[in-house]
Amino acid sequence: MKPLVIYGAGGFAREVLELVRDINSAANEWEIVGFLSDDADSWGKVLNDLPILGGEAALDAHPAGINVVLGVGNPTTKRKLTERLRVRRVSWPSLRHPNVVMSARVSIGFGVVITAGNILTTDIRLDDFAMINLACTIGHDCVIGRYSTISPGVNVSGNVHVGEGCDIGTGSSFVQGVTLGEWSVLGAGAVVSKNLPANCTAVGVPARAIKEREPGWHLA
Numbered sequence: 001m002k003p004l005v006i007y008g009a010g011g012f013a014r015e016v017l018e019l020v021r022d023i024n025s026a027a028n029e030w031e032i033v034g035f036l037s038d039d040a041d042s043w044g045k046v047l048n049d050l051p052i053l054g055g056e057a058a059l060d061a062h063p064a065g066i067n068v069v070l071g072v073g074n075p076t077t078k079r080k081l082t083e084r085l086r087v088r089r090v091s092w093p094s095l096r097h098p099n100v101v102m103s104a105r106v107s108i109g110f111g112v113v114i115t116a117g118n119i120l121t122t123d124i125r126l127d128d129f130a131m132i133n134l135a136c137t138i139g140h141d142c143v144i145g146r147y148s149t150i151s152p153g154v155n156v157s158g159n160v161h162v163g164e165g166c167d168i169g170t171g172s173s174f175v176q177g178v179t180l181g182e183w184s185v186l187g188a189g190a191v192v193s194k195n196l197p198a199n200c201t202a203v204g205v206p207a208r209a210i211k212e213r214e215p216g217w218h219l220a
Contacts, residue, residue, distance in 0.1 A: 001031040003062065004093070005053065006071040007081060009037035013071025014048050019097055019115055020069070026098040035071070056085060065089035070111060070129060075147040075165040075183070076218045078129050082111070092129070109146070127164070145182060163198060165218055172207075183218045 004020065006013050013035055020030050034051040036058055037043065043054045059066060068090045070078050082092075092111035096102070102120040109128035114120075117135035124138055127146035132138065136150055139158035144150065148162050151170040156162070160174045163182030172190045180186065181198030190207040199217060200209040 001028060002067055002093075003033050004030045004067040004069060005033045005036055005059075006069055007036045007056075008071030009035045009039065009042050009047055009052050010072070012073045015115065016069055016071040016095070016113065017048055017050065019095055019113070022097055022116070023095060030067075033066070036068075056088065059085075059088050059090065063089070065091060067091045067093050069093065069095055069113065070131075073131060073133070073149045073151075073167075075149055075167050078131075078147045078149075079165065079218065082129060121158075139176075151188070160192075183213075 006016050020032055024030055032050060034053045035047055036055060037052050038055055042052045045052050070081060072078060094108050094112040096114040097116040099116055100114050100118045103122045105122045106120050107125045109126060111129040112126050113131045115134050118132050120138040121140045123141045125143045127144065129147045130144045131149045133150055134152040136154045138156045141159045142156055143161045145162055145164035145166060147164055148166040150168045153171045154168055155173045157174055157176040159177040161179040163180055165183040166180055167185045169186050169188035169190060171188055172186050174192045178192050179195045180192060181196060183199050184196060185201040186207060187203035190203050191205045193206040196202050196207060196209055199213040199215055201211040202209045
């Protein structure tokens with residue numbers, strides 16, 4: 001079994017733990033070592049029967065390297081964590097729930113998380129650290145950008161491009177062929193029926209941009 005730690009100690013981290021346990025039920029693959037957290041007050045506590053080992057310095061206990069999966073959903077936080085950990089000897093496995101329906105023509109980058117109940121059809125690309133939460137559908141020829149997070153119950157039609165770092169709200173939908181620019185936020189239940197710009201917040205049916213940020217806002 002390969003040792004694995006989950007970076008994060010909130011709700012999504014606990015869901016990732018259950019994902020890994022489901023994977024192990026199908027094929028005993030991962031030794032779950034525990035959680036990591038940037039909250040020093042949580043260090044040494046037990047979360048869902050596993051220890052919170054500490055912050056990133058706890059990785060020093062594994063000088064030969066260890067597998068890390070992100071247990072956070074916020075795209076800006078994911079980017080910051082992965083940038084910080086570049087200097088450490090960690091591997092970023094991609095995890096997929098055993099019940100995911102997915103063709104062989106789906107390209108998956110490093111650190112991708114696909115939870116239960118998802119359907120991905122064909123000629124799809126999931127870039128590094130993309131996350132697909134519960135019960136989504138991703139259609140043909142879609143691209144889900146690096147660090148993007150797809151919340152539960154999202155339906156993405158074919159030929160959709162979701163840019164890097166997008167945060168897609170629960171129950172939202174994309175019609176065929178549209179693009180959501182990088183580092184944008186889409187509100188819950190929104191319907192994207194036309195292209196939307198980078199660095200915006202969009203809501204509604206049809207979705208419209210109600211806020212625009214300066215490029216690079218996510219680097220602050």
